[in-house]
Amino acid sequence: MRTPFVVGNWKLNKTIAEALAHVTEIKNQLGAVKGVQVGVAPPATAIYAVGKRLEDSAIAVCAQDAYWEPNGAWTGELSPQILQDAGASWIIVGHSERRQHFNETNETVGKKARAVIGCAIGAIVCVGETLAERDAGRTLGVIDAQLAGALEGVTNTELLVIAYEPVWAIGTGRTATPAQAQEVHAHIRTQLAGRYGAETSQKVRIQYGGSVKPSNAAELMSQPDIDGALVGGASLEAADFIAIVKAARPS
Numbered sequence: 001m002r003t004p005f006v007v008g009n010w011k012l013n014k015t016i017a018e019a020l021a022h023v024t025e026i027k028n029q030l031g032a033v034k035g036v037q038v039g040v041a042p043p044a045t046a047i048y049a050v051g052k053r054l055e056d057s058a059i060a061v062c063a064q065d066a067y068w069e070p071n072g073a074w075t076g077e078l079s080p081q082i083l084q085d086a087g088a089s090w091i092i093v094g095h096s097e098r099r100q101h102f103n104e105t106n107e108t109v110g111k112k113a114r115a116v117i118g119c120a121i122g123a124i125v126c127v128g129e130t131l132a133e134r135d136a137g138r139t140l141g142v143i144d145a146q147l148a149g150a151l152e153g154v155t156n157t158e159l160l161v162i163a164y165e166p167v168w169a170i171g172t173g174r175t176a177t178p179a180q181a182q183e184v185h186a187h188i189r190t191q192l193a194g195r196y197g198a199e200t201s202q203k204v205r206i207q208y209g210g211s212v213k214p215s216n217a218a219e220l221m222s223q224p225d226i227d228g229a230l231v232g233g234a235s236l237e238a239a240d241f242i243a244i245v246k247a248a249r250p251s
């Protein structure tokens, strides 16, 4: 039985004061939710303050990205070690916005995943096809190439979560149908089985991301291979995020 994991990716939103107000509301209302792991990924500037506010809570603080070098002359970058020091216990790597706008490749995503997991921090590795790739029938091949790059040299699967995020569904209001998402999630699990063995593949959580809302969350997360959600836009509203977390509870 995999514990669903729901993470809110706040992207480039919220000052420290806004982040604290938001996370306090989430914490107060989610105190009693059992059977779901919850995380929030504020902008890096708010990680420390949010982590302090969550000290007496089970909600994890996540970072949205990390560089693979631990320290040195890398102006503007943040390493897994630095983010862990600030309070992050999970780090998202390979988000499609990073791949699209910041030239991330399957190879650099792999370097980041290895660096994060090497620091005993959880890595949420994002994969997903564009609309053109889906329309060309290339979805599964694209996912395979992204997984091959991201998981190269990754051996500690206890710290690994995969997020399947079709690029055409991110921030567009267009969600994959539960059947479309399940098909890709099942394929990802088969790929994990090939790499790590069938038993281990059953333990790795695979989140869905792409316009998850309170209205579609329960149906998506009731699919056998969907183990939670990576939520962008809807995580900025406490009531919506809380409703999505509650929809992830195992029945």
Ligand code: PEP
Residues within 6 Å of the ligand: 009, 165, 169, 170, 171, 172, 173, 209, 210, 211, 212, 230, 231, 232, 233, 234
């Ligand atoms: C995301 O950014 O990971 C995401 C899934 O965004 P949204 O929920 O807004 O589509």
